[in-house]
Amino acid sequence: EAQVTQNPRYLIxxxxxxxTVTCSQxxxxxxxxxxxxxxxxGLRQIYYSMNVEVTDKGDVPEGYKVSRKEKxxxxxxxxxxxxxxxxxYFCASSPMRQPVNTEAFFGQGTRLTVV
Amino acid sequence: AQTVTQSQPEMSVQEAETVxxxxxxxxxxxxxxxxxYKQPPSRQMILVIRQEAYKQQNATENRFSVNFQKxxxxxxxxxxxxxxGDTAMYFCAFMALETxxxxxxxxxxxxxxxxx
Numbered sequence: 439e440a441q442v443t444q445n446p447r448y449l450i451x452x453x454x455x456x457x458t459v460t461c462s463q464x465x466x467x468x469x470x471x472x473x474x475x476x477x478x479x480g481l482r483q484i485y486y487s488m489n490v491e492v493t494d495k496g497d498v499p500e501g502y503k504v505s506r507k508e509k510x511x512x513x514x515x516x517x518x519x520x521x522x523x524x525x526x527y528f529c530a531s532s533p534m535r536q537p538v539n540t541e542a543f544f545g546q547g548t549r550l551t552v553v
Numbered sequence: 554a555q556t557v558t559q560s561q562p563e564m565s566v567q568e569a570e571t572v573x574x575x576x577x578x579x580x581x582x583x584x585x586x587x588x589x590y591k592q593p594p595s596r597q598m599i600l601v602i603r604q605e606a607y608k609q610q611n612a613t614e615n616r617f618s619v620n621f622q623k624x625x626x627x628x629x630x631x632x633x634x635x636x637x638g639d640t641a642m643y644f645c646a647f648m649a650l651e652t653x654x655x656x657x658x659x660x661x662x663x664x665x666x667x668x669x
Contacts, residue, residue, distance in 0.1 A: 469655040471655075471656065471657075473657075473659075478562070478661055478662075479661060480557075480559075480644060480659035480660050480661045480662050481644065481646075481657070481659040482659070483656060483657070483658075486656060496656070526596065528598065530598075530657070532655040533655070534655060541600050541603065542600075542655065542657060544597070544598035546596065546597060547596040547597070547598075549596075
């Protein structure tokens with residue numbers, strides 16, 4: 439089954455304690471990205487990657503890091519989480535090449551609370 | 554840069570009736586796609602319908618259809634015969650393939666409630 443798997447689904451942490459949210463896809467997609475969802479703001483892109491070892495900032499990258507060492511994995515790292523990073527996070531993947539079935543596949547979401 | 558605007562934060566409709574959700578966007582791109590995603594309480598992001606900008610014909614998927622007005626940069630979603638299971642947050646999204654890969658730009662969302 440084609441899917442994007444995110445873990446964990448729920449996480450409560452304290453300010454300053456490093457954490458990693460994992461994301462893995464089994465569709466051999468080139469493009470992977472992270473979004474955060476906040477009320478009234480929709481989903482905003484944090485970081486994206488067009489292929490292995492190729493990552494770039496999205497609209498709201500401050501306070502986040504990513505890596506793309508393997509095509510299937512794209513972890514999101516919060517080195518020193520702060521309360522303003524409390525949010526719902528989604529990982530997504532999609533193919534890059536045309537003809538493209540341009541549907542993006544989303545993970546189940548991670549609800550992060552930083553206290 | 555692209556922007557997507559959903560001006561209706563909340564809407565409600567009676568079961569079996571029709572409702573239309575609005576979306577406008579701004580772009581200088583010529584080759585792009587527009588999407589409506591549904592997010593039920595489970596938080597899962599579900600693709601409802603997709604429209605290619607080069608196609609003049611409006612996309613339809615069963616009870617869901619769009620009114621795509623390219624010149625006006627408008628992309629509304631019509632849900633016919635509303636069902637209780639349609640209760641969800643709906644997001645309009647834009648993707649410009651030529652310049653931004655597969656990046657999606659989302660609107661703010663519209664919370665739709667279908668009442669029995």
